[in-house]
Amino acid sequence: xxxxxxxDTDRQAMLATIGAGSIDDLFIDVPExxxxxxxxxxxxxxxxxxxxxxxxxxxxxxxxxxxxxxFFLGAxxxxxxxxxxxxxIIQRGEFLTAYTPYQPEIxxxxxxxxxxxxxxxxxxxxxxxxNASMYDGSxxxxxxxxxxxxxxxxxxxxxxxxVHPHYVSVAKTMAKFTGDQLVTSLPTLSPEPxxxxxxxxxxxxxxxxxxxxxxxxxxxxxxxxLADAVHxxxxxxxxxxxxxxxxxxxxxxxxxxxxIVVGEGQSLGVGLxxxxxxxxxxxxxxxxxxxxxxxxxxxxxxxxxxRGFVLTLSTREQxxxxxxxxxxxxxxxxxxxxxxxxxMTLLGEAGLRRLAEINxxxxxxxxxxxxxxxxxxxxxxxxxxxFTLKLSKEARPVVRAxxxxxxxxxxxxxxLYPGADDLQNGLVVAVTETTTEEDVETLASALQxxxx
Amino acid sequence: xxxxxxxxxxxxxPEKGEGSSDTFTGNRALMLEEPLIFEIGxxxxxxxxxGEAPSGKSRLGGLERAKPINxxxxxxxxxxxxxxxxxxxNYAIDLGLFPLGSCTMKHNPRLNERMAxxxxxADVHPLQPVDTVQGAFEVIHQLAHWLVTLTGMHSVAMSxxxxxxxxxxxxxxxxxxLDAKGQQARxxxxxxxxAHGTNPATAAFAGFTVEDIPATAEGRVNLxxxxxxxxxxxxxxxxxxxNTCGLFEPDLKAISDAVHEAGGYVYCDGxxxxxxxxxxxxxxxxxxxxxxxxxxxxxxxxxxxxxxxxPVVFSEALTPxxxxxxxxxxxxxxxxxxxxxxxxxxxxxxxxxxAFHGQMGMxxxxxxxxxxxxxxxxxxxxxxxxxxxxxxxRAMEDVLDAPFAKxxxxxxxxxxxxxxxxEGFSTLDIAKGLIDxxxxxxxxxxxxxxxxxxxxxxxxxxSKATLDQFIGAxxxxxxxxxxxxxxxxxxxHHAPRRRLDETLAARKPVLAYKDAPKAEAAE
Numbered sequence: 025x026x027x028x029x030x031x032d033t034d035r036q037a038m039l040a041t042i043g044a045g046s047i048d049d050l051f052i053d054v055p056e057x058x059x060x061x062x063x064x065x066x067x068x069x070x071x072x073x074x075x076x077x078x079x080x081x082x083x084x085x086x087x088x089x090x091x092x093x094x095f096f097l098g099a100x101x102x103x104x105x106x107x108x109x110x111x112x113i114i115q116r117g118e119f120l121t122a123y124t125p126y127q128p129e130i131x132x133x134x135x136x137x138x139x140x141x142x143x144x145x146x147x148x149x150x151x152x153x154x155n156a157s158m159y160d161g162s163x164x165x166x167x168x169x170x171x172x173x174x175x176x177x178x179x180x181x182x183x184x185x186x187v188h189p190h191y192v193s194v195a196k197t198m199a200k201f202t203g204d205q206l207v208t209s210l211p212t213l214s215p216e217p218x219x220x221x222x223x224x225x226x227x228x229x230x231x232x233x234x235x236x237x238x239x240x241x242x243x244x245x246x247x248x249x250l251a252d253a254v255h256x257x258x259x260x261x262x263x264x265x266x267x268x269x270x271x272x273x274x275x276x277x278x279x280x281x282x283x284i285v286v287g288e289g290q291s292l293g294v295g296l297x298x299x300x301x302x303x304x305x306x307x308x309x310x311x312x313x314x315x316x317x318x319x320x321x322x323x324x325x326x327x328x329x330x331r332g333f334v335l336t337l338s339t340r341e342q343x344x345x346x347x348x349x350x351x352x353x354x355x356x357x358x359x360x361x362x363x364x365x366x367x368m369t370l371l372g373e374a375g376l377r378r379l380a381e382i383n384x385x386x387x388x389x390x391x392x393x394x395x396x397x398x399x400x401x402x403x404x405x406x407x408x409x410x411f412t413l414k415l416s417k418e419a420r421p422v423v424r425a426x427x428x429x430x431x432x433x434x435x436x437x438x439x440l441y442p443g444a445d446d447l448q449n450g451l452v453v454a455v456t457e458t459t460t461e462e463d464v465e466t467l468a469s470a471l472q473x474x475x476x
Numbered sequence: 477x478x479x480x481x482x483x484x485x486x487x488x489x490p491e492k493g494e495g496s497s498d499t500f501t502g503n504r505a506l507m508l509e510e511p512l513i514f515e516i517g518x519x520x521x522x523x524x525x526x527g528e529a530p531s532g533k534s535r536l537g538g539l540e541r542a543k544p545i546n547x548x549x550x551x552x553x554x555x556x557x558x559x560x561x562x563x564x565x566n567y568a569i570d571l572g573l574f575p576l577g578s579c580t581m582k583h584n585p586r587l588n589e590r591m592a593x594x595x596x597x598a599d600v601h602p603l604q605p606v607d608t609v610q611g612a613f614e615v616i617h618q619l620a621h622w623l624v625t626l627t628g629m630h631s632v633a634m635s636x637x638x639x640x641x642x643x644x645x646x647x648x649x650x651x652x653x654l655d656a657k658g659q660q661a662r663x664x665x666x667x668x669x670x671a672h673g674t675n676p677a678t679a680a681f682a683g684f685t686v687e688d689i690p691a692t693a694e695g696r697v698n699l700x701x702x703x704x705x706x707x708x709x710x711x712x713x714x715x716x717x718x719n720t721c722g723l724f725e726p727d728l729k730a731i732s733d734a735v736h737e738a739g740g741y742v743y744c745d746g747x748x749x750x751x752x753x754x755x756x757x758x759x760x761x762x763x764x765x766x767x768x769x770x771x772x773x774x775x776x777x778x779x780x781x782x783x784x785x786x787p788v789v790f791s792e793a794l795t796p797x798x799x800x801x802x803x804x805x806x807x808x809x810x811x812x813x814x815x816x817x818x819x820x821x822x823x824x825x826x827x828x829x830x831a832f833h834g835q836m837g838m839x840x841x842x843x844x845x846x847x848x849x850x851x852x853x854x855x856x857x858x859x860x861x862x863x864x865x866x867x868x869x870r871a872m873e874d875v876l877d878a879p880f881a882k883x884x885x886x887x888x889x890x891x892x893x894x895x896x897x898x899e900g901f902s903t904l905d906i907a908k909g910l911i912d913x914x915x916x917x918x919x920x921x922x923x924x925x926x927x928x929x930x931x932x933x934x935x936x937x938x939s940k941a942t943l944d945q946f947i948g949a950x951x952x953x954x955x956x957x958x959x960x961x962x963x964x965x966x967x968x969h970h971a972p973r974r975r976l977d978e979t980l981a982a983r984k985p986v987l988a989y990k991d992a993p994k995a996e997a998a999e
Contacts, residue, residue, distance in 0.1 A: 025853045027583055027775075029939035030860050038867045038940060042885075047859045050866055050885040051755060053724035058760045063851035067625055070850035073587050080844055083618075084596025086611030088604065097601040100831055107524055109556050111593075114779075117570030118563035121584050124781035126576070126919075128978075129971040130911055133566035134780035137559075140513050143989040147545050153987040159637035159783070162831035190831035193815065197799070197827030201651055201683050244539050274539045288831075297592075298612045299602030299832025300637070301783030313987065319781065324981035327966065327974035330502075336981040342640070342677035343922075347686040352677035355638040355771070359779025366559060369513050372549010375522035378529065385532035392533070406537040427605045435603045442816030457526075 025070055090296060090432065094463035098410045098454025099240065099435040100161065100188050100266045101299065102291035104379075105458055110293050110366045114359055124319075124355070128334045129326075134358065135333035138321035141365040148271050148368070149263075149285040150278020151307035155318040157361040158304025158353065161288025162194045165234065165264050167306065167317045167351055168284045169195055169204065172232035172260045174315050174350070179204050180229040184222055185211035186239025187264055189440045205229075210444050213414055215405035217245050223253040230257055232284075236264040237277055240440070241403065241452060242410035244274060251281025260284060265305070267291055269456075270408040272380025284308045293367030294360045303360035314340060317351030379457060383409040387455035390464045394453065397468055399475035403450070410454040412437075416475055419451040425474050431467055507972060510561040514989040517548025523555050565972040566780070567916045573938055573946050575868075577889045577919035577931025578672065578720060580750045580772035585848065588775065588841035597840045602832035606812055612836060613810035616803045619843045620787075623768060626854065627749075628757025629789035633798045635834035639747055640674040642767025642786025643714070645799055645829055647682045649765055649790065650712050650741045652797040652826040662711040662740065668697050670721055670923040675714045675745060684711060691925050695721035695880040695891075699730060706738035716745035717761070718752065720923040721880055722865065722889035722931065732762025741765070741794065749773045750935070751862055751888035754855030764791040770835070773857075774842035785838035796824040801833055860936035861888040864943060868932055871947040875954045879926055888935070894928025898960030903928035908975065909953035911968040915946060 030038075035047070044050055051059065063069070071079075090103050097103070114120065118133060125131030125138075138156040145154035158164040169181045181204060183192055192208050199206045207225060212218065217239055226233060233254050238244045247263065254261045263277030265287035277285045287305035294302055306318060313320070314337065322336035342349040371379060387409040395402035399416030415422055419436035426433040437450030455464070502509045534540075550558060567574070574581035592598060596611055606613070620632045633649075636642040647665070654662050665679040668689045676686040687705070690698045697715060713735055717725045725731070732742045744758055744766040750773045752758075758766050770776045770785040778784075790798055800822070801814040812833070813822060849857060862885075869890035873881045877895035880886070894903045907917035907930075919931040932950075934943060956964045968974065 025849065025856060027585060027848070027937055028853070028856060028860055029937065029942075030863070034940040035860075035863060038863055042863075042866045042870045044866070044885065047863060050859075050862050051724075052884060053726045053887075054752070054756050055726060055729060055761075058729070058756050060755055060757065060855075063855050064625060064754060064757075067622065067851035068847070070853040071847055073848070076587060076844055076847045077591065079847060080591040080615075080840065081594060081596075083611040083614050084591075084594040086614065087596040087600050088608035089595045090599045090601055090604075091595060095601075097603055099603055101602055103599075103601070107552070109523070109552055113556065113559040113563075115589065116560065116563040118566040118568045119559075119780055120589075120777045121569035121574075121581075122566045122780045123574070123576060123579055123581060123778040127567070127907065127911065127917055128976045129908070129968050129973045130565075130567040130916065131780075132972050133562040133564065136510070136512070136562050136565070137780070139987075139989070142987055143512075143514065144547060146988045147547060156781070159641060160831060163637065163641070163829075188831065190828060193828040194830060197648070197829060200827065201648060202681075203683065244536070246539060271541070271545070273541055274536055275541050276545075279543070295598050296601050297598055298600045298609065298836035300830070300835040301785070301837050303783075310987075313985065320985075320987055322981040323986035324977045326976045330973060332973040332976045334976050334978050334981045336978065336985060336987075339982075341673075343673040345677070346673045347676035347680035349673070349677040349680075352640045352644060352674050352681045353638075354640040354672075354674050355782040355784040357783040358781035359777065360783055362559075362780065366555065368547055369517065369550050369558070370523035370552065370555050371547070372517060372522045373519035373544055373547045375524045375526070375549055376545070376547060378522075378526045379524070382526060382530050384534065384536065385530040388533045388535050391535075406535050406539065408536070424605055424607070427608055432601070432604055432608065439603060442814075 093430050093432055094466045095432045096434040096453045096455065096467060097432055099440065099452050100288060101296055102267055102454060102456060103296055103458050104269065104291050104456050106293055106295060106367060107370050110363050113366045114363050119362055125335060128332065132332060135321050137362050137365055139323065139333050141361045142321060144365055144368045145305050146307050148268060149265065149307040150276025151285055152310040153313055154305065154307035155316055155320050157356040157358060158306050158318055159357060160300065160302040160304045161266055161286065162191045164286040164304035164306050165191045166195050166198050168262045168286045169232060169234065171284060171315050171317065172262060173204060175312060176231040176259060178229050178231040181231055182207040182222060182225050182233045184217060184235040185209040186217045186241065186243065187234055187236045188240050188266060191264065210441060211241055213403050213450055215403060217243055219245060219250050223250060226253055226257050226259060228257060230259040232260040232262050234262045234264060238267060238270055238408050238410060241412040242407040243404050244406050244408060247277065247280045247282065267408065269380050269383060272376040273384055274408060289364045293363035301357055301360055303357040303364055315350060318353050319356055382457045386459055387411065390455040393464050393468050397471045400471060409456055410452060413451045413453060415449045415451055418448045422474050426470055429470050431470050433467055508561050510558060512989055513548050513550060513558065517550045519544060519546065521549040521551055523550055523552040572914060573934065573942055574916040575918045575932045575934050576916060577933040578747055580933060580935055582775055582935040583937035584775055584777040585845060588844045591844045592837050592840045610810055613803045615839055615843055617805055617810060619839050622846050623787055623789055626753060627766060627789045628759025630792040631790045631795040631798060633788045633802065635799060635830050636767065636786040636788055637830055637835060638782060638784030639767055639769045639786045640678060642788045643674055643678040644682060645788045646743045646765030646767060647678055648826045649794045649797040650743065651682060652824065653794055654711055656824055662709060664709050665711055666702065666705060666713040668715065670719055670925045671714060671716055672720065672745060672747060694883045695723050696725055697727065697731060699727045702731060703734050706734060710738060710740045712741035712743055714743045714745060716748060718748045718887035722886040722891050723880060724887055728761045747772060748888060751858055753858045754851060755858045764794050770838045770842040775845040776838045776841040783835060783838065785835035797826050799827060799829045800825050857936050864934040864936060864938055865890045867943055868934055868947060872950060875951050889931055889933035891926055892930040893926050897957045901957045901960055903930055905964050906953050906957050908967040909956060909964050910949065912970050913949040913953060915949060
C-alpha cells in the first residue's frame, strides 16, 4: 500500500518491542462481539493510482463543465477567472498540510496570511475587523444573527426577502432549536427591494435586520436609511455579501452603516466546486469583537521583540470556554481564505476595480440584449453582475430545455422557491468576465426559440 | 573547465569567523523575513492583466464607490515570492512528523488534489440542472456508501462542513427525534470531562444543558456514574470513541444500551475513527449518530485550519430526522432531495444546515483516498496507526509519566502527563524543545483530565525510522525538562520566532493592519 511505510518486518519488530504477540493484542479493549475478523465484505480492495484516476475521471466526465458551455449561473456562487499562481500558492505543502497554528513559532506563515486576510476583508466590507474565516456564507449569516442576539439580548431577527433562500433556510433550522424568532418573507419581482416594509417591522424586540447586497435577485440598494432606522431602535444591521467582487465598484455595507457584515468569499480565488468548500466572511466594528465567533489572529512580539502573529482572544472559543463559547466552530476555512487573500493581493485595488467594471459593463450589456427577446422582461433596475428576468413561461422547464441545448442559462427562481407562485417565471442571470458576447448571443437566440 | 576565470577563485572550506552573526537584513540565509502586503504593495500595482476600462451603461445608480478600499496589490513575481517566503515559516506534514493528538495529521496524497481539480468536479455550479451533474451526485453516493458500510450505520448526512458542524448535525437530529416523540423535557446532554471542547459548545449552541460524566482512574467513562444520572431529563450522551485519552471505551455497548433504555440517544464523536476504521463498526456498539472528519481519517488536507468536512452517519432511529439536502439513487439516475422534494417520506428532517450540498471538493479527495486504500488498506491504516502509537508509548513510559499505560495498550494516540518534571518546568517547555528538534509538538494540555497532558498521535503514515528518530528527540527533551535545564525554558531558539507574547496580543488586540498602503499615504 503506497501510503503505508511500515514493512511486515517493521511490524514484527515493533510488536516485539511493545511486548505484544500480534496486532490483535492491541485491540484487546474492543469487545469480542464488535471485532471484525477481516476486511469488510462487499467493499473493493486497494487500487493503483492509475485505476483510481480512471474511476474518478469517468465520474467527472458525467458532469457538464461550466467553462465548456455558455454559462450564466450565480445565486451565491460565481464563476470568475482565478490566476494560475493562486492554485500554485495553495498547493505549497507548507500551507496545504499544516494545521491550525497552535504553535505560533512554527506557523508564522499561516498566521501572517490570516492577519493579511483579516485586514483585506475588513477593508473590503468596510468594517474595523474581520475574523480568519467561517465555513461559508450561510453559516456565517446564522452566526451573525446569534451574535446580534447576544449583544442586544433580544430574540427577534428580521430577514429581508432578498437574502439567499438557503441562508434563510439555515437560519430557520437553527432558530427552531435556539428559540430565536425569525421574520422572513419572499422576494417580489420588483425593480427595488421593499426597504420601507422592513423598516416598518422593526420594534423594541428586534435584535437585527438582515439584508443582502447585492440581493438574491441581483438588486443593489443604499442601506443608509435602513441603518438609521435599525439604530434608532438600538438593533443591529447585518449585511450579507455573496458576490464580493461587486465591492470593487459599489460602496461597502460598512460605509452605509452595517454593524456586522458577513459573506461568501468564494468568488475571489475559490472555484465553484459544486458548492464547497467555500469561505465564510465575518466582519464587524472593533467594539463588538469580543462577541465575535471564530478564530482571530492578532499582532504581537516575540521574546526578542520581533513582530509576530498569534491566535488571540481565544477566551471566546470552545476549546477554552466549552459550553460558554460564542460558537462551537473549530475548524474554519483557512486554505480557501489563503486563496481569496492571494487573489485579492494579485488584483490589488486597481485590479479589483477593473475586474468589477468589466463584470458590470458586461452584465449591463447582457441585460439589454436579453431584455430585447420576446417574452422576456428585465426586472432589476440597479444591479452589479447579476439580474433577474421575468419570462413569459415558467423558468424551470425553460432552464432544462436550454440545458438540453448545451446552455446553462441561470438559476430559476422556481428552483430556489418551489411553490411560490409569483416567482415561477423568474430567472436570475449572472454575467462575469468569463462570459463572452457570443455566449450572450447564444443564450438570447435560444431563449427566443424556447419562449416562442 | 577552462572557460571559468579562476583568478582569485578557490573551493570553499569551513572557516571559523569571529564576532556577531547578526545580519543587515535580519534574514538568516534560507530563513527569510517577509513584510506584510500592506508594507510592500500599492493601490496601483496589480498582478492580473485586464484590457482597457470598458465603456458601457452603468446601472449602479448612485451606489458607486467613492473612497478607495486600500487593497494593496503585488505583481505576480512579488506575490509568488511573498507567499512562498511565508510558506517556509510553517511546519507541515510534508516536512516531518506532526504528532498532534486528536488531529490525525497523516500524509495527504497528491492524487487527491489532482482528482479534485478535474474540471468535471472543480468547475461545476451547485445549482446546475440535476441532469448536468450526475457524476457529482454519483461521487457523493459512492462516498456515502463507503461511510455507511465502514461504520455499520443506516444512513449518512453529507452536508456538514467540519467536525463541530457534524456534531451539531447529530445533536439537532437527536433534538428533532425527541421533539417528535413529545419529549421536549429531555434537555440534558451528558458529556465526559475528557471530551473535545466542541462537544459541550455544540450541545449548548443547540439549546441543551451540559453535564459532565466523571472518568474512572483508568481514563474511561464511569459506567456506574453515568447510569446513575440517566433519567427523564436526559436527551443523550456524547462519547468520544476511542476517547481523547487514546483509549477504547470497552463499555460503549453497555452505555448505549443503558441510554437507549432510559429513552436517550448516543452521539459518538468520530474524531478518532482512524484507530478503528475497518476493524470496528460503531453501529455494532449502539451508536445513533457519529461525525466523520474527512480531514482526519480520510486524508483531505488540513490546510492550516480547514476547510474540513464532517459527514454524519445515523442509526435507523435517527435517519428520519437527518438534514436536507441529500442524494438518492433512483435506478441509474441520482436525484437531490431538497426542501421541495422531501415530501412525506422525509417530513421529519430537521432542515437545512448549509447553502448547497456540502464540501464537494473534500468528497472527491476522500473518495480518491478510500478507493486507493480499499477495504483491506483501510483496515491496515487502523492497525498501523495503533501500532505506531503503542510503539511511542512503550518507548517513552520510562521517562515520562504515562497515566494509563498500565491498564493496557493505547489506540492511535499515546498520552503522557507532566508528573516528574523539574520544578518550574512544564509541558509547554517540552513542546517548545521539540520545535527546536525539528518536530511539530504533540497536542498539549488536552484532554483536561490529565495534568499537563501531552497527546501524541503519530498516524500510520510514519516509518519506523522516523518514529525511532522522534523517540530519541522526545526522550532527550523530556530528560532536559526533568533535569531542569535552563535553556529549555527559552526554547525554541531556532524557529522563525521565539516564544510570542500572547498576553500582549489579547490585552491590546491588533487584528487588522491600520495604515493606508504607501501609494495612498503619499497622496
